[in-house]
Amino acid sequence: MRALERAIAERQPLAGLDATSPLHGLRRRSVGGWDVAAQSVAAVAPAGVMLVNPVALGQRTGSFAFVSLVVTLAIALVLAVTISLFARRIASTGSLYTFVVRGLGPVAGIVAGVALALAYGGIAVSTLTSAARRSVALVEHATGLVAAAWLLPSVIVAFGVLIVTIIVCGLRVSTRVMLVIEILAVATILALSFVVLQASDWNLTALAPDTSAPFDPSAVLAGVGVALVAFIGFESGAALAPETRRPLATIPRALLWTVIGVGVVYLVGAAAQLSGAAHLTATSDTMDVPLVSLAADAGLSGAGPVIDLIIALSFLACALASTTALVRLAFAMSRERLMPSVFGRTWTRFGTPAAGTALITAGITAAPLAWLAVTGTGEGIRDYTSPAAVTGYVVASVLLCVAAPAFLLRLGEFTWRAAIAGLTGAGALAAVLVQYIATASDASVPGLVLAAISSATAIAACLVRMRRLGIARRLGLYDSPVASDSIGGVPVPRSDATR
Secondary structure: OOHHHHHHHHOOOOOOOOOOOOOEOEOOOOEOHHHHHHHHHHHHOHHHHHHHOHHHHHHHHHHHHHHHHHHHHHHHHHHHHHHHHHHOOOOOOOOHHHHHHHHHOHHHHHHHHHHHHHHHHHHHHHHHHHHHHHHHHHHHHHHOOOOOOOHHHHHHHHHHHHHHHHHHOOHHHHHHHHHHHHHHHHHHHHHHHHHHHHHOOOOOHHHOOOOOOOOOHHHHHHHHHHHHHHOOOHHHHHHHHHHEOOHHHHHHHHHHHHHHHHHHHHHHHHHHHHHHHHHHHOOOOOOOOOHHHHHHHHHHHHHHHHHHHHHHHHHHHHHHHHHHHHHHHHHHHHHOOOOOHHHHOOEOOOOEOHHHHHHHHHHHHHHHHHHHHHHOOOOOOHHHHHHHHHHHHHHHHHHHHHHHHHHHHHHOOOOHHHHHHHHHHHHHHHHHHHHHHHOOOOOOHHHHHHHHHHHHHHHHHHHHHHHHHOOHHHOOOOOOOOHHHOOOOOOOOHHHHOO
């Protein structure tokens, strides 16, 4: 009898395994690869990004828009590979935060955690507001009337309640909702893109930059800074690792294929925009004409409301995914005692951090409501949320790339290939961050200042709490095998075994 057969037959409990995981309370091993992919794709919001944001990319880069998008995709792939170095070895709801702690220590980890929270929070606020505004616009289009002033804040609150309800009901519910929405969103993007490409006779010459102008690296870097918004959140699938079946294999694969799949969708959409704009004006080679407008010119003018509905749903799914990632990050930091214990408690019925979800979503919902109360309009909030999200995401990603070789060195698994990939990614992202801040518009400066002040305050508070409680060694908790995971199961107490 072989060793495995004997172990199965004897079913002897394995000594040394704890009864519970440090992240106990969550529904361990309850979701699969499709759920992880749904979380990652929804956090990226491909429909909202592809149908709304490319105009900003074209304004920043001109004819280098497609080049900037290709460079951004390459950086995202390097980042996905680097994340996989950790995800193959660690399963934690803290994702990048936990990875950086394990590679560079608690101080760098806290910086990464706060930066990541800033990114998720900024995206959640922005997409929640956008989803509500587009929903109100759909109501106005359907009724032919101007919406009352109370409608927009009411929709924001309703969406906030919906997000809390879905997250509290468990990952299988939330990820399936996101999966359905994003399938519709991606199908819409591809359908519009092919219609526009067909109308422009598949003229792809506009994808090449203008050769009459000198190559401008700063324009490409500026474009990458804008295009990075299109990939923020793909790594959030790693936060579902403790709740995923075979997480050390499923998470890396899901993240890599998410980047590849979403990247292909972006490239097809960008090619359609450039080709369609050149065909429409005979001179334009930038992305300053929205894909929706090009599709309308190609004969899909009646599809406008349906497209707006898809965009609104995609933004809502992104707000749901970003909030989910932020809740899981707070859960990890709470279990480490960096945050109040309320964020680390789970509801037994659904295995979700219900109280933490309610508090975090209330904060995300309050931000656009406060903005409306002060300004009287939903416009302009992205000038604060987008700079915060981009800078937070890039800072966390730079630290992750630097942490990768250090982490492997600690494990005795260092390779130069991993080190080169990590350091290349760190250098590229650092250059993008410097260029992004240096070329920030006047409207973005207040957002950058607010992000810097709030981040510094949060980092200082975490460091003080860490030193006061003496929990530096506790940081970086991750899911570990428990007795019930072994073939032998949970050891029987001695008093019961002798009866």
